[in-house]
Amino acid sequence: xxxxxxxFLGLLSSLSLAGLTQAGRAQAxxxxxxxxxxxxxxxPFSDAVTLARLxxxxxxxxxxxxxxxxxxxxxxxxxxxxxxxxxxxxIVPLWGADRKAGDTGLAALFNVASTGSxxxxxxxxxxxxSEEDLKHTKPNPKALEVMDTYGVNKSEAQRFAKVGKLSSQxxxxxxxxxxxxxx
Amino acid sequence: MKTKLLLVAVMFISTACANxxxxxxxxxxxxxxxxxxxxxxxxxxxxxxxxxxxLLGAAPLLDNKPVQKYVNQVGxxxxxxxERPDLPWHFAVLDDEDVNAFAAPGGYIFITKGLLAxxxxxxxxxxxxxxxxxxxxxxHHVEAIRKNTRTSLITGLAKDSLRQxxxxxxxxxLIGVGTELYARGLDKHDEYEADRMGVVIAARxxxxxxxxxxxxxxxxxxxxxxxxxxxxxKTHPSLSDRLDLLDRAMSGSLDRFETQPDLANRFTTxxxx
Numbered sequence: 001x002x003x004x005x006x007x008f009l010g011l012l013s014s015l016s017l018a019g020l021t022q023a024g025r026a027q028a029x030x031x032x033x034x035x036x037x038x039x040x041x042x043x044p045f046s047d048a049v050t051l052a053r054l055x056x057x058x059x060x061x062x063x064x065x066x067x068x069x070x071x072x073x074x075x076x077x078x079x080x081x082x083x084x085x086x087x088x089x090x091i092v093p094l095w096g097a098d099r100k101a102g103d104t105g106l107a108a109l110f111n112v113a114s115t116g117s118x119x120x121x122x123x124x125x126x127x128x129x130s131e132e133d134l135k136h137t138k139p140n141p142k143a144l145e146v147m148d149t150y151g152v153n154k155s156e157a158q159r160f161a162k163v164g165k166l167s168s169q170x171x172x173x174x175x176x177x178x179x180x181x182x183x
Numbered sequence: 184m185k186t187k188l189l190l191v192a193v194m195f196i197s198t199a200c201a202n203x204x205x206x207x208x209x210x211x212x213x214x215x216x217x218x219x220x221x222x223x224x225x226x227x228x229x230x231x232x233x234x235x236x237x238l239l240g241a242a243p244l245l246d247n248k249p250v251q252k253y254v255n256q257v258g259x260x261x262x263x264x265x266e267r268p269d270l271p272w273h274f275a276v277l278d279d280e281d282v283n284a285f286a287a288p289g290g291y292i293f294i295t296k297g298l299l300a301x302x303x304x305x306x307x308x309x310x311x312x313x314x315x316x317x318x319x320x321x322x323h324h325v326e327a328i329r330k331n332t333r334t335s336l337i338t339g340l341a342k343d344s345l346r347q348x349x350x351x352x353x354x355x356x357l358i359g360v361g362t363e364l365y366a367r368g369l370d371k372h373d374e375y376e377a378d379r380m381g382v383v384i385a386a387r388x389x390x391x392x393x394x395x396x397x398x399x400x401x402x403x404x405x406x407x408x409x410x411x412x413x414x415x416x417k418t419h420p421s422l423s424d425r426l427d428l429l430d431r432a433m434s435g436s437l438d439r440f441e442t443q444p445d446l447a448n449r450f451t452t453x454x455x456x
Contacts, residue, residue: 030401030404031404032400032404065303065393065397067392067393067440067441067442067443068433068437068441083397083400084426084429084433084434086400087403087426088401088403088404089403089404090403090404090406090407127280127410128279128280128281128282128283128297128410128411128414129241129242129279129281129283129414130413130414131366131414131417133241133242134237134238134241134362134365134366135366137237137240137362138237139236139237139239139240140236140237140239140240141236143236143239143240143243143244144232144235144236146244147239147244147273147291148273150248150251150254150274151255151272151273152252152255152256152258152259153259154263154268156256156259157259157262157263158260158263160259160260161260161263161388161389164389164444164446164449165389165444166388166389166443166444167389168263168264168387168388169386169388169389169440171383171386171387171437171440172383173379173380173383174379174380174382174432174433176372176375176376
């Protein structure tokens with residue numbers, strides 16, 4: 001069974017998805033700001049050594065993620081902060097001094113065409129699905145039939161999970177009240 | 184009962200004042216008087232199929248079978264960890280630069296190439312798919328369609344089910360309402376609920392549960408004026424509000440799943456390079 005999976009993965013890797021992700025997994029250059037006073041930890045654990053105490057609105061450069069932690073660089077130090085203590089910003093925050101001009105971040109990273117250097121960029125790439133497209137659409141039963149052929153049955157899904165070493169866990173849903181005040 | 188009557192009266196007066204069409208007034212009155220008619224699972228699936236077909240009329244499928252299969256494998260595994268594992272779940276990547284994902288009743292889930300291209304791991308894909316799956320689990324679209332449709336039409340659907348074949352005019356009408364919903368969006372509380380449920384379903388399926396907030400943060404880092412974000416921004420609550428609520432919902436409750444894998448390598452092998 002295992003060799004089949006290996007062959008399958010081999011096939012997948014040889015069939016590249018041209019144009020989908022040109023930039024690999026690099027995450028350099030993502031800028032975020034702390035939304036609250038936050039400890040910079042040496043490792044992605046709450047009981048790890050604290051390298052620094054970051055004040056609210058500290059600018060950091062995000063370089064990676066492990067579960068609920070983001071690896072960041074700040075003032076020459078590299079460490080970990082809780083990911084939801086960060087807010088990612090494209091536009092200058094009100095308190096910020098330096099500006100991230102144009103669409104030089106992810107859009108460039110993923111080669112999504114854009115122009116403009118004033119911060120209000122204009123897309124020049126292929127226009128995406130719009131409200132108008134949805135209003136004037138017509139059924140496409142042929143495409144639906146093709147979509148049907150991609151379907152995966154239960155045992156296939158279970159095999160896929162096993163190859164990825166994914167195992168089912170039990171957990172109740174989080175209630176609205178547990179998530180704090182209603183917005 | 185008194186409250187209901189009062190409501191009807193208020194609605195009549197206010198709608199009449201606003202000079203709205205009589206159909207709408209009657210529909211509102213009808214809904215209040217009769218209450219909602221149930222929509223069966225068979226009807227839900229038929230409706231979803233029609234809406235999916237319409238969506239595929241607006242954006243083509245990505246012509247890449249390995250990627251389509253992979254997204255179905257991730258999605259189908261997630262559904263096995265949900266309350267509705269036996270729906271005819273189908274997943275598809277749309278060949279579209281827009282950054283978005285859609286759910287249609289009965290188990291039809293779509294994600295655009297533009298969103299997939301910005302993801303970094305299988306856990307992130309799982310998080311987004313689980314959010315969409317949650318809309319189906321809670322029948323958010325079915326309920327929204329019912330709220331936006333005249334009661335007589337829903338009653339007509341019940342009569343319709345006695346007929347055997349084909350898509351009836353009544354169903355076609357509801358499918359139209361359902362398709363329009365993609366341009367208007369669901370209630371924001373449906374979106375928050377799908378976020379809260381999505382992270383739990385990802386955790387149940389054995390994934391790092393922080394994939395969904397990670398994707399939301401990636402989108403937060405994009406230029407908000409980017410035209411490929413317009414429809415998603417119009418139809419969803421703000422990323423800040425969603426992340427803020429996820430922060431509160433997830434803190435503490437998901438700690439025991441911290442070490443679950445994100446399968447970034449498997450994702451990269453299939454999607455990247």
